[in-house]
Amino acid sequence: MRSLEADRGSTKSTWRRLAAVPAVPTHYEPHHDRFPIVVVVAGISLLPLLNPKGPANTAPVDFIMMAAIVVVGVWVGTTLTRVHVPYVLPAAGLALAGLIAALAGGSPMSGSIAIVQEVFLLAWCAAITSLCRTPRSLRTVVRGWCVSATAWAIFLIMVEMSGRTRLPGGTGGEGGRARLWFDHPNLAGNYFAVAIFIVLAARYPRHPVARHLSVIA
Template structure:
């Protein structure tokens, strides 16, 4: 957990020191499960299996270089890492250790990076000419860093860690400031979604479905007024131009939003054409940019969109796998929202239902990032799986139906 935000310097295929820890944990967990003769569960296996199968078939049919095999190995390692955390159903100490470590690491990491950013320590904050003044910290990419911090905020709220309210709120502030320094527009949007859904679910749990729905309706009304009434009367281009000529952080965040939107639209258009001109099997994992270059496309970039990337790289089989994975995540998150995890787990994650907020957050982020290889996403999935399995075990022990 402590190594999740330490991804640079990167090894072959963007591997990192965190991957060594994950692989070691998988081996130890397998030995433990074998000794204890646990009935092993592999959450999300159908979706992951189809994603790997689709990627492998695409690589073979497209005669992709052997290096793409590393992408499939990473898929397997991340899946097994989540399955390892899911063993927390048998020992709450696994979930306690994982959540406590994450909730302590994130604010400390954010605090160190905020100080480093303010004093101009670019070697630590990852500020480079490529991204302007946007900080990527030790994660190698500003958007990846921002997404990790957004997820960490929700996890801290769900676990109520650190326990001291004052320390926790200070941690929130540090993490928020670290997000701002990344200059990630997508992160700010997903953070807004997270805040609204956290409020809605909290009201649902405290006062019932009507109160939760009311929060969503008020938010939807506000958004509708903003989009339909306010924004048409505001010259967004003028605001972007002013931002582009103001302080560097605004210039490299809001000031570049029009260009980013245009680039993503171009990538979507080229990707769609690439799929229509190709076949249903895909071009192979991490091969979109190379394929666009080979076809002399005017704008050659990776998809930066998990939905498009999966369809292009892993074909129809991979797309079905992604649908299965999303469905599996959705079912588990619904169970967290309507259920109550047993006492030992509720001590570790007092507001477990807030973890469900991260499903729409990551689903939204997947429209402008490729989140399927985000290590912190699979860590969250493993924690969710363990809590839901513990919830199911509790209901079975009580002779009740699983919700």
């Protein structure tokens, strides 16, 4: 009997010690994602910086996006957050088609660069979707997009009013169409068109007058 009571006492003390051990966090705590959000918003805000070009068709914004991918990856690893990878099947199909074309074509190097670009964009999408897991983080990223696109639109209007269609490091306009640092005026138009939909969908700025002025800009 004494041995049984001793075993029970030791078992209870063992459970008490285990209960005192702090649990390993399985999700990030509020406000632990501030720095990743800042870096991702910076990458989204600087999307128009596609010129001047560097090696392998790289652009200045690519380095910010790469930094955001790394920061979000470290954040995911330390907080044990689940990774979401959207468009994985379409991206895999494009990468496979590009690989086949690169091997069969006469310029495998350019084909390999295209595959790397597809993987890079897929990682960028995964970083954004993995980070925007709460209403607060999604709201911050979307609002950063709205504000930055409006700022770029105002900047473009000021450039046009000054008559300086060719920007330092940019490529100027085509047929009177400005394009900031985008590769083509149509690409600039697509950027601002998507930004208009984002502003309307997010209803930001909150004030209707400011929101309408943002869309008009």
